[in-house]
Amino acid sequence: MEEPNDLNLSDTVMSEIKGMCVTEYSKPNMSLIAQINELFPTEQSLTQLDSVIAAVEGEIGELDNELAYLVETNANVSERGEEALKHAQKAMVELEKSIGSIRERTKSSDEIVREMTRDIKQLDIAKRNLTASITTLHHLHILLTGVESLGAWVEKKDYSSIARQLPAILNVLQLFDAYKESEQIANLSEQLDKFKSSLTIQLARDLKNAFQTGQLSDRITDMCRVAAALEGNVKENFVKWFIEQQLSEYCIIYADNEEGAWLDKVDDRYKWFVRKLTDFERAGLSNIFPNDWHMGRRLTSEFCIVTRDILYRIMTRRRQDLDWKLLGHAIQHTKMFEALLTKRFPEKDGISFEKTIWSVFDPFLDVFINAQEKTLNEFLDTCASKIRSGEEKPTRESSTHAVPFPSSADMFLLLKKVITESSKLSSEPDALIRDVIGVVRVCLRGYATSCLIAFLPSLGSQQSGAANLFSLIREEVAYPRLTPDQQFLVCCILATADWCAETSIQLQEKLAQRIPGVDITQETEAFYSITNQSLLVLVQDVESTCDAALQSISKVNWSSVDCVGDESPFIGAMRAHLRQAVPLVRDMLSDRRKYFAHFCLKLATQLAHKFVGSLFRCRAISTHGAEQLLLDTHSLKTFLLSVPSIDSVINSKPPTAYVTSVNAALTKAEMILKVVMCSLDTVDEFVEQYIKLLPASDAAEMQKVLEMKGVKRQEHSAVLNTYRIKIGASGSDPIPPSNSLTSRIGGALPTVGSAASVSEAFNAVVSLAADGLSDQTVTSSIDKLKRFERLVKRQL
Secondary structure, eight states, X not given: OOOOOOOOOOHHHHHHHHHHOOSGGGOXXXXXXXHHHHHOSSSGGGXXXXXXHHHHHHHHHHHHHHHHHHHHHTTTHHXXXXXXXXXXXXXXXXXXXXXXHXXXXXXXXXXXHHHHHHHHHHHHHHHHHHHHHHHXXXXXXXXXXXXXXXXXXXXXXXXXXXXXXXXHHHHHHHHTGGGTTXXXXXHHHHHHHHHHHHHHHHHHHHHHHHHHHTOOSHHHHHHHHHHHHSSSSHHHHHHHHHHHHHHHHHHHHTOTTSGGGSGGGHHHHHHHHHHHHHHHHHTXXXXXXXXXXXXXXXXXXXXXXXHHHHHHHHHHHTGGGOOHHHHHHHHHHHHHHHHHHHHHSOOBTTBOOTTTTGGGGGGGTHHHHHHHHHHHHXXXXXXXXXXXHTSSOOOTTTOSSOOOOHHHHHHHHHHHHHHHHHHHHOSSHHHHHXXXXXXXXXXXXXXXXXXXXXXXXXXXXTOOXXXXXXXXXXXXXXXXXXXXXXXXXXXXXXXXXHHHHHHHHHHHHHHHHHSTTXXXXXXXXXXXXXXXXHHHHHHHXXXXXXXXXXXXXXXSOGGGOOSOOSOOHHHHHHHHHHHHHHHHHHHHTTTOHHHHHHHHHHHHHHHHHXXXXXXXXXXSOOHHHHHHHHHHHHHHHHHHHTGGGTTOSSOOOOOHHHHHHHHHHHHHHHHHHHHHHSOOSXXXXXXXXXXXXXXXXXXXHHHHHHHHHTOOGGGHHHHHHHHHHHHTOOTTSOOOOOSOHHHHHHHHOOOOSSHHHHHHHHHHHXXXXXXXXXXXXXXXXXXXXXXXXXXXXXXX
């Protein structure tokens, strides 16, 4: 007997069975051994065996009862299911019958509706055809009667009836364009064309006769309406003829060959047209023409075109007679006339009378540019003459501090006037302003050159040529000082250039708002350059007061100094000169403190460098002499740091940049003197000390220091070679120049070719000549000076 297969149940049934397993014993995967161990964990728990068995038997009995109840209640489930299925099948059969019945009835309804719609469509088509036939017959009737009536109206010159019916007849004829092949329609169209042709000739003749005879009435309005309805150029030809008649007198009176047509009487043109337009409206002509003709506007437009052409021809022919004031007069009246026209005829359909005539003057505005160039040049010449004569030079009596020249303000006011005038003259102001900016830039550069730089004093300008140069060397004559008035003039030139530079920046900002990309920075920089040149003149003037004191340093026999005392006389001399000169400059620049600060910085830096140069020209300085110079250097540094506030009520702290610059220059002087004080017993130790004190030095400077110590020339090589080895310099480095006068001057002399070069050459000679002459005999000095004179002459 075959073993029964395992019972395979669905997942849903298995989940339901698991849901019914509410106790541990009903779970299919229960472990009996684990359950027994859980019930009886120890031997003592076996005493409860009877109670556990009773509980299990009770649970088994409950399950048996529940299974018996389920089997009893579900015995007839299959019978009830089969009965329900039969009822459902029966209902489906009845539903299918009902759907079939509905489908049959729907088909019959669609057929009925289709038949009804077919009849309605036929009726609609019949109605449409009937309406079209009636409309066509009606149009044909209108066309027949209209063509017939048109012939009679043309013979009778009944323009009122023609004006009413002609547009309708023409519109109806367009409806029969598709029937032009029909003989009757073709005959009507040909007949209508003949009537239109004869009407066109007759209407043009009658219109001209009516206006020529002055018989103005409402009949002319009907004639104009007929002209507008007719095809072709009937209306335009008549309008052109009418405007020519109205402007014929104007074209004769103000022709380009008439004397009254010139620009000085341009306002008479506009007055004539204003009268003509007023008569045109007062006489009722504006009401005779249809409103859509805009006859007044068209008459005005033609007048503007004719006027523009006449003005262009006459200005081209008489260009040499044009004057910018005359041009401005004509433009001003033209702008007023165009404003009147714009008010009378506002812009319509993109057509405006603004700038219709004004624009004709634009090609001739170069007259304005040339005139302004001439005016500005004359202004600059006048300013230069006033400054040269002293009329415009500020004086110390009139002002305690430097003030700008009055002509600078006048110049900018004049430039403002030119720019304003240019915006009024051109119909495209930005285009003219671009040309005006070029004139403005030329004027600014001209003022900077002819009114500022030209009057800037130049120290040493009275000395010229090699002869004067050598006379200064031999006689030890210093540069001529500036007089107080000259100092004040330099400060005024500085103040003027500074004010012009600031105003130029403001002018550029204003112009850039209208025309992006405007650039006058070159002119601004030119004014700032003049301020710098003015400062250099002031510095050179004050600095020259200390030249004698600085030159005296190298004339002292420092090898004979055996003790250190108070500061040397040259320090007191420099202090006295600066105490006298600096406060004056400070008072004159009290209104421009930043430039006084720059002045002090340049002055102190120059004096410090000159002081170092004077130290290099000293020879055989002893230890006590170096200590004395070191004390003098400290005194000079202390005094230079107080120069900005010297003899001032307000004792302010000097700027950081100023302190740094002075300290850097004079600290080097202190280091050089300390090197001079070092012993040369051991070359290596001396060189190491030199490198420590002067790390940024070189072999040439070291040679100068050795000369200051009085080291013999034959001993220089050993020290310099050791120095090169210490700093790692190659043996191919150039040998420092010799100490001869001609060689040192040849290296110091710049290229000669300008006043600045000659001044620099003179400074080089003055700085080296004293040194060269002090150690040699008079005879050898004269020989070397002669050789140097020949050298300078060749370069000059």
